[in-house]
Amino acid sequence: MKIPKAKKLKSGNYNITLRLDGECISITRSTATECRQEAQVIKSEYLAGRRQKISADAKKMTLREVQERYVEKYKTALSPSTVRSYKFYYQKRFADYQEKKLPDITWQEMINKELEEVSQKTVRNAWGLVCVALKDVKYPVPEVKLAAVPVNEIPFLQPEEIKPFCEAVKGRSYEIPALLELHGLRLSEVRGLDWKNVNLITDTITIKESKVRGPEGDVSKNTNKNQTSSRMVPIMIPQLHDALDAVENKKGLVAKIGSNTLLDDVKRSCQRAKITEVTNHGLRHSFASLCFYLKIQDRQIQEWGGWKDKATLHKIYIRLTAKGQSEAKDSFTKFFQNADKNADKVSK
Numbered sequence: 001m002k003i004p005k006a007k008k009l010k011s012g013n014y015n016i017t018l019r020l021d022g023e024c025i026s027i028t029r030s031t032a033t034e035c036r037q038e039a040q041v042i043k044s045e046y047l048a049g050r051r052q053k054i055s056a057d058a059k060k061m062t063l064r065e066v067q068e069r070y071v072e073k074y075k076t077a078l079s080p081s082t083v084r085s086y087k088f089y090y091q092k093r094f095a096d097y098q099e100k101k102l103p104d105i106t107w108q109e110m111i112n113k114e115l116e117e118v119s120q121k122t123v124r125n126a127w128g129l130v131c132v133a134l135k136d137v138k139y140p141v142p143e144v145k146l147a148a149v150p151v152n153e154i155p156f157l158q159p160e161e162i163k164p165f166c167e168a169v170k171g172r173s174y175e176i177p178a179l180l181e182l183h184g185l186r187l188s189e190v191r192g193l194d195w196k197n198v199n200l201i202t203d204t205i206t207i208k209e210s211k212v213r214g215p216e217g218d219v220s221k222n223t224n225k226n227q228t229s230s231r232m233v234p235i236m237i238p239q240l241h242d243a244l245d246a247v248e249n250k251k252g253l254v255a256k257i258g259s260n261t262l263l264d265d266v267k268r269s270c271q272r273a274k275i276t277e278v279t280n281h282g283l284r285h286s287f288a289s290l291c292f293y294l295k296i297q298d299r300q301i302q303e304w305g306g307w308k309d310k311a312t313l314h315k316i317y318i319r320l321t322a323k324g325q326s327e328a329k330d331s332f333t334k335f336f337q338n339a340d341k342n343a344d345k346v347s348k
Contacts (some may be wrong), residue, residue: 003039003040003043008032011112013028013029014030014031014034014035016036016038018039025042025140026106029108058102059101061101061137062098062099063090063094063105064090064099066130066133066136066137067130068090069136070086070132070133071086071087071090073136080215081213083215084213084215089129090129093123093126094110094114094126102134102139107144108144108145115147120147120148123146123147124146154285155276155277155279156283157275157276157283157289158276159293164274164275165178165275168275169266173257174266176244176254177255177262178265179243180193180240180254180255181266181280181283182237182283182287184233184305185205185233186210186229186281186284186306187281188212189207189209190255191211191253192211192253193209193253194209194253195251195253198250200241203234203235204232204233205235206231207229207230207306208230210229211253266278287304288313291304298314
C-alpha cells in the first residue's frame with residue numbers, strides 16, 4: 001500500500017487522499033512533507049490495527065445530520081443556552097459543507113474558509129461541536145490546525161470608579177440588577193433571582209435559580225451552573241439594600257429586564273460618569289478585582305462569586321488594578337532606594 005503523492009491545492013496547501021479498506025481519508029497540510037508524514041502515521045495505525053473502522057452509516061451521514069443527531073440525543077442533558085448555541089452553529093457555520101457527506105469533506109479547507117468570514121473563537125467553538133458529534137457516531141476526528149484565539153481583556157472598573165458608577169445608576173430602573181452584578185452575580189442569576197430568596201433583615205441573597213436564553217426563548221433553571229454556584233451572598237453595598245427596600249411589590253422576579261437592555265443601560269451609565277465602559281460581565285470582573293484589591297481571602301471571594309476553583313478565579317477574573325500596579329512599582333523602586341541609602345551609611 002503506497003502513499004500517493006501530495007497534490008497542491010488552489011489554497012496553497014497540500015492534500016493526500018488515502019484509501020484504506022474502502023474508506024477515503026483526506027489529509028490536508030501546509031506543506032507536502034507534513035501531509036506525507038500524517039499519511040504515514042495513519043497508514044501505520046491502520047496496519048497495526050489501532051485505527052478504528054468507520055461504520056457504513058457514518059459514511060453516509062452529512063455534517064449537518066451528525067450535528068443535529070448529537071443535539072437531539074443530548075438536549076435534555078445540555079443547558080438550554082448550549083442547545084441554542086449548537087443549533088446556531090450548524091445553521092450558520094461551515095455553510096458550504098453542511099450538506100456534504102463526511103468522507104467528502106476536506107476538513108482543513110473547511111476551517112480555513114470559515115476563518116475568512118468570522119473570528120478564531122467562533123470557528124473554534126463551532127469546530128468543538130463538530131468534534132463531539134463525530135465522536136458520537138464513532139467517526140475519526142480529523143486533525144486540523146486552528147488559529148490561536150487572542151485573549152480579549154474584559155474591561156472592569158478600577159476601585160476609584162466603583163462609587164461614581166453607583167451614583168450613575170442610582171434611581172434608575174436598572175439600578176438593582178446593576179448593583180447585583182457588582183456583587184458578583186452572573187447575568188443569568190440576576191435574571192432568575194426571586195424575591196423569596198432576598199432577606200433584607202439579614203442582608204443576604206440566596207442564589208438558587210437562574211434564567212437563560214434557550215432555542216425558543218427564556219428558560220428558568222432550578223439548578224445552577226455548578227455546585228458552588230448555589231450560594232449565599234451578603235448585601236454589602238448599602239445602596240443596594242436601600243433600592244431593594246424601596247420596592248413595594250416584593251413578589252416574583254426581582255429584576256424584570258432584558259439582558260440586551262441592561263447591557264446598553266450599564267454602558268450609558270459609564271459614559272455619563274466618564275469612567276471605564278464595562279459590560280454586564282465586566283461588573284462581575286470588577287467585583288472580583290475589588291475584592292482582591294481589598295485583600296479579601298481567595299476562599300471568601302470564591303464563595304461569594306460562586307467560582308469552582310482558585311485557578312479559574314485568578315486566571316480569568318482577578319485583574320490587577322492600575323493603582324495596585326503603581327503601588328507595586330513604587331515598592332520595587334523603594335527597595336533599591338533604601339538599599340542605596342544603607343550602602344552609603346555603611347561606607348561612612
